[in-house]
Amino acid sequence: MGKRFTSTHYLAAFDLKYDENGNIVSKPKVQRVHKQIWLRTLWVSLAATALCLVLGYPVAYLLSTLPLRVSNILMICVLLPFWTSLLVRLTSWIVLLQKQGVLNDIFVWLGFISDEHRLRMVYNMTGTLVAMTHILLPFMILPLYSVMKTISPNYVKAARSLGADSWRAFRQIYLPLTIPGIGAGGLLVFILAIGYYSTPALVGGASGQLIGNFIALHMSKTLNWGLAAAMGTILLAGVLAIYWLYNRLVGIENMKLG
Amino acid sequence: MxxxxxxxxxxxxxxxxxxxxxxxxxxxxxxxxxxxxxxxxxxxxxxxxxxxxxxxxxxxFSFRWYEDMIENPQWIHSIKNSIIIGFFATIFATFFGTLAAWGLSRPHTPFRVPLMGLLISPMIVPLIITAAGMFFFYSKVGLAQTYPGLIMAHTALGIPFVIITVTATLMGFDQDLIRASASLGANPVTTFRKVVLPLIMPGVISGALFALVTSFDEIVVVLFLSGFKQRTIPRQMWVGIREQISPTILAAATILIAVAVALLTAVELLRRRSERLRGVRPT
Structure with a gap:
């Protein structure tokens, strides 16, 4: 009989195994899948966080500087997706991005592409990344907005009056003041992105699957529960570490919900 | 600007x-x-x-996909399930979440910070991990593929939202009111019901709406925990998106968008009311 406890599953989660002598070695090349998926998950989560920051920062700034009457109306554009069912948003991305979908139709009609060369924008990595960015963007905009709201415009004005051009005033005065918002939004988006399951499952195709999907795969298809649990534990440890950091930096009770 | x-x-x-x-x-x-x-x-x-x-x-243009949806017993069944599970999960999550927020808001509660972190964690932990854990545990105790199991799961997922919204309304809470109420002879339960609850009501209701929408929208736990009998609207849509045979899912999606608009409006109105009550001037 074997031992009661084993670290085999943890090794398998990183494409490693024990050889006959009990040394830890890499699995043969054809069996290596998981390392690539971990890297892909990290890469996609970082890319989604970066995209959310690039897209969300200007919008949060605009919303925080507009008069309340106008910004409240524009805020609907941020909050409505937040309240709309995830599956509705995924449906609409499939409808928009698929080969016979709305965007491809528009491109063909505009003459950008010919009818035979319709773009493949969903059921692959592009689909996962676009849908994830769309879903996570409000989680970036709201913390940024609440930080920017507290920054007095006088700081930038003072910098300008002391001779800084607008770029320098932004870089040296405004940007450092918004770092708490960037940190809060970035950590939140990353932590949510890294565990995504349903979005890659529906719009990711084969190339857009993330670690969450492999946990589900090992639970329900290959029935390798030990491996699923090991992968889940590693993911959980990562998430809890970031959660701890978030709690230290932002304080979980300060999370903004709409 | x-x-x-x-x-x-x-x-x-x-x-x-x-x-x-x-x-x-x-x-x-x-x-x-x-x-x-x-x-x-x-x-x-x-x-x-x-x-x-x-x-x-x-x-x-036509209404055929809406008719299709109403005439389909599977859709009707999933709508009923969503309402039943959402209703009970919301009630339980609101009840437990409000009590937890009230307890955690008192300055002398021991282990306040770690407790808060623990209670909020279902919101942060990836759903696939929650779903996997619940699947293994609920299967052992016979709660998998049952209504109580799904309601319990959705309650756990809804509680963090209630805690956060109620804690937010408690931040401006004037502790003197409790002393005033006690000095007038009210016991703690009466004080909570007659003094605290009316003041934090906007937070309680918006937390309840968050819990409702969480249950209504939740798919991952439902995929692992529900049987054919317990399938909800998201599960029905999941199948519809995968097969992509009929645009009935578009009709369902449009109805869900209308629900989202209604919920967003309700939460916005509550937020403004709460700010007025606490004397926070809209900036």
């Missing part, structure tokens, strides 16, 4: 370019949701705009 008087030509150009960029991002956020609404009235079984729809031919 308008450009300052000392702005040069470059800055004025940037000012307009900036607004266009922001407009595009807001368009990116809202367009995917809006585009589904006209598509759900498509008379053809396609997921894109037909010739007739673009020329606004009334023949090209």
């Amino acid at each position: 308008s450009y300052p008087v000392y702005a040069g030509r470059l800055e004025k150009t940037w000012y307009y370019a900036f607004r266009i960029i922001c407009g595009l991002v807001l368009f990116f956020l809202i367009a995917p949701i809006v585009v589904l609404i006209p598509l759900s009235f498509n008379a053809e079984p396609y997921f894109t705009f037909s010739q007739g729809m673009l020329t606004l031919d009334p023949q090209a």
Whole structure:
């Protein structure tokens, strides 16, 4: 009989195994899948966080500087997706991005592409990344907005009056003041992105699957529960570490919900 | 925001370019949701705009996918399930969440910070991990593929939202009111019911709405924990998206968008009321 406890599953989660002598070695090349998926998950989560920051920062700034009457109306554009069912948003991305979908139709009609060369924008990595960015963007905009709201415009004005051009005033005065918002939004988006399951499952195709999907795969298809649990534990440890950091930096009770 | 008087030509150009960029991002956020609404009235079984729809031919529009949905017993069953599970999960989550927030808001509660972190964690832990854990545990105790099991799971997922919204309304809470109430002879339960609860009501209700929408929208736990009998609207949509045979999912999606608009309006109104009650001036 074997031992009661084993670290085999943890090794398998990183494409490693024990050889006959009990040394830890890499699995043969054809069996290596998981390392690539971990890297892909990290890469996609970082890319989604970066995209959310690039897209969300200007919008949060605009919303925080507009008069309340106008910004409240524009805020609907941020909050409505937040309240709309995830599956509705995924449906609409499939409808928009698929080969016979709305965007491809528009491109063909505009003459950008010919009818035979319709773009493949969903059921692959592009689909996962676009849908994830769309879903996570409000989680970036709201913390940024609440930080920017507290920054007095006088700081930038003072910098300008002391001779800084607008770029320098932004870089040296405004940007450092918004770092708490960037940190809060970035950590939140990353932590949510890294565990995504349903979005890659529906719009990711084969190339857009993330670690969450492999946990589900090992639970329900290959029935390798030990491996699923090991992968889940590693993911959980990562998430809890970031959660701890978030709690230290932002304080979980300060999370903004709409 | 308008450009300052000392702005040069470059800055004025940037000012307009900036607004266009922001407009595009807001368009990116809202367009995917809006585009589904006209598509759900498509008379053809396609997921894109037909010739007739673009020329606004009334023949090209119809309610057939809505009729399809209402006449389909599977959809009706899933709507019923969503309402039943959502209703009970919301009640339990609101009850436990409010009590937890009240307890945690008192300065002398021991282990306040770690407890808060623990209670909020279902919101942060990846759903696939929660679902996996619940699947193994609930299977052992016979709660998998049952209504109570799903209600318990959704209660756990809803509690963090209630704690956060109620804690937010408790931040401006005047502790003197409790002493005043006690000095007038009310016991703690009466004080909570008659003094605290009415004041934190906006937070309780908006927390309840968050819990409701969480249960209504939840798919991962449902995929692992529900049997054929317990399938909810998201599960029905999941199957519909995978098979992509009929645009009935577009009709369902449009109805869910209407629900989202109603919920958003309700939460916004509550937030303003709460700010008024606490004397926070809208900035």
